[in-house]
Amino acid sequence: MTWDEKIKDFETFLKFERNFSDNTLDAYLRDIKKLKDYAEFDLENTGPLEITYENIQEYLFQLSKKKFSERTQARWVSSIKSFFKYLVDDEVRTDNPAALLEGPKLGLYLPDTLSFEDVERIIIAIDINTDLGKRNQCMIEVLYGCGLRVSELIDLKISNINFKESYLKVEGKGDKSRFVPLALYTSQLIKDYITNVRSKYKINKKCEDILFLNSRGSSMSRVIVFIIIKELTEKAGISKKISPHTFRHSFATHLLQNGADLRYIQEMLGHSSITTTEIYTHLKNEELRDVILNYHPRNKAL
Incomplete structure (x- = not known):
């Protein structure tokens, strides 16, 4: 039984039984394929049924020396544990060599956010005298105004x-x-983009219902959206490392700062668990801490 066979079976399991998103599925499969390469080249073609706990531990140790982030290392462990648990559940292996693996302890992850002024600066940096500029303005406003993931943005349908x-x-x-509620301002930008920009494209038949298109009339890629935002951020003179997800974090943070209920924010972000959304309460607490440190008279007296 080969790695390729079991990885293919694992892919089917994650896709149809665990209902993994494409991005998460790709990450898990990429992690297991790296382990497969290690087993074949460094462990003399050791198969998925023969690899041991000690082999996997050594593999992870070697990877950890390459200065990957703790979050990436934690995902490796999660991917490998899921793969071997699947093999046990599928009765391919009787033992689980990954059962005792432990990932790095992760501290509280506070996502980067933009102030409303920073969002405005980025939008002002867009040249809206061009069709591409009008499209990019609309994309940024939808990202920020609706709290979408980049995959949700590029797959958004007019229907x-x-x-x-x-x-x-x-x-x-x-x-x-x-x-997700649509603000009248954002709604009008989308209408203007559809009427005045998108209507000029010769649209690929497969993309007739996709809202945001490239100049060739096809759907946009995640990479292009990242590049557009990187260029706009530099043009706006903002030194933070910004990604499409930063606008989603900013959407949630600004709603919370302005008094929105956490449960409503959870619904709009599409988080299955409230604990995921609660990260934004920590952002608010950090803000409160800064206010106390900067403005409380007792702190000034020190």
Whole structure:
């Protein structure tokens, strides 16, 4: 039984039984394929049924010396544990060589956010005298105004926009749908983009319902969106490392700062657990801490 056979079976399991999103699926498979390469080249073609706990430990130790982040290392462990648990559940192996693996202890991860002023600076940096500029402005406003993931943005369908009732139907992780309110300002930008920019494209038949298109009339890639945001951030003179996800974090943080209920934010972000959304309360607590340190008279007296 080869690595390739079991990795293919594992892919089917994650996709259809665990309902993994494409991005998570790709990451898990990439992790297992790296372990496969190590087993074949460094362990003299050791197969998935023969590899031991000590082999996997040594593999992870070698990787850890290459200064990958703790979050990446934690995902490696999660991927490997999931793979061998699958082999045991599928009765391919009787023992689980990954059962005792432990990932690095992760501290509290506070995502980078932008102030509202920073968001404005980025949008002002867009040249809206061009069709591409108008499209990019609309994309940024939808990212920030609706809290979308980049994959949700590039897959957004026109048929899922209800202009009359002012909401988007978003197809999120694991094929779970949610409804996100659409501000009138954002709604008008989308209408203008559809009427004045998108209508000029010769649209690929497969992309007739996709909202955001490239100049060739096809759907956009995640990489292009990253590049657009990187260039705009530099143009705006913002030194933070910004990604499309930063606008999603900023969306949630600004809602919380302005008094929105955490449960509503959870629904709009599409988090299955409230604990994921609670990260934003820590951001608010950090802000409160800074206020006390900077403005409390007792602190000034020190």
